[in-house]
Amino acid sequence: MEILFNPADLIDRAMRKAALEAGLSAESFDPVVRPADPRFGDYQVNGVLPYAKKAGKNPREVATALLESAVAGNLLDPALMEWSIAGPGFINFTLTPRFSLQWLHRFVSEDDLKSGAGSRLKDRVMVVDYSSPNTAKEMHVGHIRSTVIGECLSRLLSFAGATVTRDNHIGDWGTQFGMLIWAIKRKGYDLESADPDTAVAELEALYKEGHAAYKESTEQATEIREELVKLQNGDAENTRIWNSITEVSWKSFDHIYSQLGIKFDVVLGESFYRDKVDRIYEELEKTGLSEESDGAIVVFHPEHKRFAKQPFLIRKSDGASNYATTDLASVLYRVEEMKADGMLYVVDSRQADHFQQLFLTVEKWFKTAGRVIPQMEHVSFGSVLGENGKPIKTKEGGSVKLKELLAEAVSRSAAIVREKNPDLSAEEIAEVARVVGLGAIRYADLSQNRTSDYLFSWEKMLGFEGNTAPYLLYAVARIHSIFRKAGIEESATFESATDFQTNEERALSRKLLAFPSTIDLVLADLRPHILCTYLFELAGVFSSFYNANKVIVEEEDVRARRLLLCARTLTIMETGLHLLGLETLQRM
């Protein structure tokens, strides 16, 4: 038997072949291998029941025939797994310690795991649309979720073999630029020589002034509208100002991204699509999807409860395109130019209607036009709440700037690290604090089911106990120190390792082998917290093992197999944390 990344695939293959050989019709027999409740084994095949029901057969007899055919065809190796029929006709599989040993010898490094997982989404081209802040505004706490969830999903997709384009769909076009440019000119604000550190905050203030002026008098409103029209018509001066706005904004965004280790492949903001919207109007009209309503162009979805009446506005009555038009144009661009099979929109749940309407519109439009409909998912998420249970704000009631939040995370964790480990040098403290602080912010976010709101708490996220980044990073550093103290390389081959024997050894090897199924679950649901929970549990199982089973013992085979478990726990913990976007430490 070849050892595959996900042992479930192995069982799946064997069962499909066995079904064929037993004369069960392949189309109607779907084995469906699931990770089982550990009391019943590691995996469960539960396709027998629906098949037997349809075929009017006795499920236990079908299961027996299936297993007999698998055994006769040498498809299952009893040295590697045990099986039994349970209940009305489930087949339970348990991997033997021998199997675990072979798997752990086969998947040694992060790269091995990646190439093992790499067949899952091979040939898929995915665009991940995330972070996507608006220019001339500082990134605030609201952007953290999209940024860290989007980055994590991008890493997971590419780990599973997909070709991923990280796309930052910045908000860099719209009526607000009329107000902003008006205020910039009025104040004589010199953007080009402005301090990039403070420029965006100043732009935010200028925008507010422009906005107030617009409301204040019709005269100013006219001037502002004229500035916008000039920009839309490519006026040199206004274009230059607009370019500088994008430039300083990007500088401040990118400062945050580089701290977080994030690199976008493309930054195609709303402005990029402004000359691509005419085709959208034409196509939607041609397919009969759009209609005129009070001078505007809208799309209704008569079959939908709400969207039968609530229009999807794609062209305003003044002829201008909007958020919806640019999103429609970007779907087309991603399909045609980037050859995307799928796109994920990591955007907060308040935009749920927008994305539902977008997806419905694209589905109908593409179907009528004879195009392949791409996978489109709104990866939505809830809000970040302050201690009072309301969306988090500063004392003054403003939004919490992301830049300040990250700085505070690092300085708070520096204080903790210094206290915990006074022997570290100042440089080491700074490095550990950076990794722990930024990791804590990220992990606190990712470890929550993304669709719920979560409570932002420094105390909790920086704690060394519970499901937190410091706890997991510490677990990793502790395993490194086991090897350091023993003077053994983590990358040793541990050839003399024998089959796992103690309960703790077996529990740990079983948990390690659940990593592939965990990756599959996370990918199916696009929910990073599943991976966090797994890593947290793995750290716990490791701890029980380490407390109960002495690793550095005289018997060479026992020592080798325990060191092997330590080494692979390390690899899987680090791989998992890196997928979440965290850096890991050798010591802390």
Ligand code: ARG
């Ligand atoms: N800039 C938007 C906002 O701040 C988010 C854009 C999300 N992406 C998209 N393709 N609509 O709300």
